[in-house]
Amino acid sequence: MGAADVVPGVSGGTVAFITGIYEELINSLKAIDLDALRLLTKLKIADFWAKINGNFLITILAGIVTSLVSLARLMTYLLDNHPIAIWSFFFGLILISAPLILRDITKWSIGSGISFIVGIVIAYLITVISPAETPNNYLFIFFCGAIAICAMILPGISGAFILLLLSKYEFMITALTQMNIPVIIVFVLGCFLGLLGFSRFLSWILTHYRFPTLALLAGFMIGSLNKVWPWKEVISYRLNHEGNQVPAFDKSILPWDYFSKTAQDPQVFKAILCAALGVFLVVAIEKTAAMLKSKT
Secondary structure (H helix, E strand, O other): OHHHHHOOOOOHHHHHHHOOOHHHHHHHHHOOOHHHHHHHHOOOHHHHHHHOOHHHHHHHHHHHHHHHHHHHHHHHHHHHHOHHHHHHHHHHHHHHHHHHHHOOOOOOOHHHHHHHHHHHHHHHHHHHOOOOOOOOOHHHHHHHHHHHHHHHOOOOOOHHHHHHHOOOHHHHHHHHHOOOHHHHHHHHHHHHHHHHHHHHHHHHHHHHOHHHHHHHHHHHHHHHOOOOOOOEEEEEEEEOOOOOEEEEEEEEOOHHHHHHHHOOOOOHHHHHHHHHHHHHHHHHHHHHHHHHHHHO
16 A cells, blocks of 8 residues: 555555455544544553554554555656556556456446446546646645545545645655655644544445445546556656656557657557556455455
8 A cells, every 4th residue: 555655646545445455444444533532541542452453553554654665766766767567567456456346246226337437537537637736835735635645545546646636746745855844744634634534434435335335436446547557648747856857747648659759669568468467466366365264
């Protein structure tokens, strides 16, 4: 999840769904409520820990932080030097994940069908929206944190990409590298409150409208494929936090158009292999998870 959340376009929620921990994650986050805080203030640490499924949450958090620290540079290197291969890998991951979610819908209805289409449309539109000019005040930074964290736990919608659309991706990267404590604290507070509120909503809707919700989440994944399409034509550029010019907005093009527009090898065979690797990895994880569940 940490490695996915580093990349603008890949959602940590997608990885959570692939690995079969999504609903447990949502329900564990929902358990952090006023009752849990009362247990904590009364120093009933064991009861508090059990209520919020603490072992699970701390393991997830440790994994995300470890990945952010250890893989961020690797992901940056791969995106800079092997973009077609890494985006093809992500494309394969997401492409196979949507059918796995849809498989859990045992009874289709008009509502589920509409939810699926709406999810595709919303996610696709998000991928083609141009980044906007936005303010840098604390209230908006708080809002960005709340929105980005909600996107991070939604399969198919990337929190990093939402920050990019809000023109706050580089701003937050700069704040982190320069240790701008006030900005970081405001952003984290937005993330915390957004996560607690949104997780409760997701838990409720998964309980009461499970099949339409699963269809919507699968639609998000399908619609987001446009963002991870390996062949892109850069439309505009921006300056990053180091003052270097980097792509700001692009559009998907076909492999044969990629060569004519960029004069670069589209690496079609390598792209197919990497996408197949992504598909294989998801299937292997899903089969392993099913096998482990059958033994418990």
